[in-house]
Amino acid sequence: MRENLHLRLLTRPLAALFLVVGLMMFTGVAAGIGTATAHADSLRTGRCASVSVIFSAYPGELSTVLAQAAPVHQTWSEDGVSMYRTAVGSHEVIAVMTGVGGANATRTARTVLGSLTCARHGVTVSRVLFSGTAGGAAPARIGDVAVPQTWSLGRAATPIPADPHLLSLARRAAGVRLAHATSQINPLSPCGCELPWLPEVDLHRTPTVIVNGRGLTSDPYQGNAVPCLPDGGQILGCRPCVFASSDTDDADAKRLRDLDPRVLATLLAPVDSGKGYLVSDQETAAVATAAHAYGLPFLGIRGISDGSGDPLHLPGFPFSYLAYQQLAAANAGTVAAAVISAT
Numbered sequence: 194m195r196e197n198l199h200l201r202l203l204t205r206p207l208a209a210l211f212l213v214v215g216l217m218m219f220t221g222v223a224a225g226i227g228t229a230t231a232h233a234d235s236l237r238t239g240r241c242a243s244v245s246v247i248f249s250a251y252p253g254e255l256s257t258v259l260a261q262a263a264p265v266h267q268t269w270s271e272d273g274v275s276m277y278r279t280a281v282g283s284h285e286v287i288a289v290m291t292g293v294g295g296a297n298a299t300r301t302a303r304t305v306l307g308s309l310t311c312a313r314h315g316v317t318v319s320r321v322l323f324s325g326t327a328g329g330a331a332p333a334r335i336g337d338v339a340v341p342q343t344w345s346l347g348r349a350a351t352p353i354p355a356d357p358h359l360l361s362l363a364r365r366a367a368g369v370r371l372a373h374a375t376s377q378i379n380p381l382s383p384c385g386c387e388l389p390w391l392p393e394v395d396l397h398r399t400p401t402v403i404v405n406g407r408g409l410t411s412d413p414y415q416g417n418a419v420p421c422l423p424d425g426g427q428i429l430g431c432r433p434c435v436f437a438s439s440d441t442d443d444a445d446a447k448r449l450r451d452l453d454p455r456v457l458a459t460l461l462a463p464v465d466s467g468k469g470y471l472v473s474d475q476e477t478a479a480v481a482t483a484a485h486a487y488g489l490p491f492l493g494i495r496g497i498s499d500g501s502g503d504p505l506h507l508p509g510f511p512f513s514y515l516a517y518q519q520l521a522a523a524n525a526g527t528v529a530a531a532v533i534s535a536t
């Protein structure tokens with residue numbers, strides 16, 4: 194997410210209601226069982242599966258990635274981080290939600306990339322992608338997908354280059370068909386409680402893929418982990434609703450109860466505007482840094498959710514973000530799937 198919307202919504206009465214409202218939705222996937230079977234197979238054959246890892250920040254972003262993939266056939270947790278194993282075409286994929294902000298992204302990426310080994314899970318990571326939404330600047334407009342050539346974790350940091358081969362695949366994916374209109378559920382709906390749908394969003398133009406420029410990741414939360422809400426829905430939730438259960442709800446609620454209240458003060462800190470960069474967000478460069486440390490090729494893919502090109506002429510963030518984030522996330526997921534399919 195580009196801005197510190199999280200606390201603005203957390204502090205409203207509706208956000209408090211999210212803690213108690215929502216039906217618990219159970220998934221039929223048993224954590225660990227499928228993983229153990231795959232691991233045993235790899236040890237027996239002496240081969241490890243090559244997987245791509247796709248990170249997203251919040252449930253709405255991750256759901257659009259999973260919508261491009263086959264049904265999840267394995268799920269497990271490592272140090273509190275949930276991983277969802279699926280496939281895009283013939284390519285194995287593990288999808289992971291980082292949570293909002295640099296601290297969450299750094300911890301999650303290190304946990305995932307450090308644990309996904311042949312010895313532990315019967316896999317080797319071949320590439321790392323981030324798919325999500327971001328604020329954009331010209332020439333990127335709302336609905337477009339930006340794939341920067343470099344990412345900086347703060348303005349003073351040394352830029353991290355995106356992998357050249359993955360950039361070339363992104364350029365090949367530039368002809369993929371992106372959505373220009375969508376009917377969308379209310380992004381503030383908690384799990385199990387559907388608020389009124391938003392009207393259809395139509396850009397009245399065809400979004401494009403821009404492979405160029407620089408990306409900026411800022412951390413207005415001063416190194417603190419931004420909390421999520423159990424069963425909090427597309428934006429505020431701790432996981433997509435379909436993967437929620439009584440066990441995950443209890444674990445998510447405990448983390449929220451244990452939250453240091455001093456963290457809340459940082460959530461209202463000013464956010465870098467991203468001036469001078471093609472896109473700006475709060476997670477991508479943190480994941481890029483972890484991928485670089487493990488010697489893994491990285492590519493950041495961001496759908497533009499707020500910026501220029503708004504046919505509704507909304508008064509900027511957070512209104513434009515709420516109206517267009519689902520469309521932007523879906524287009525980013527489309528490009529991510531095209532890149533993986535082309536490898």
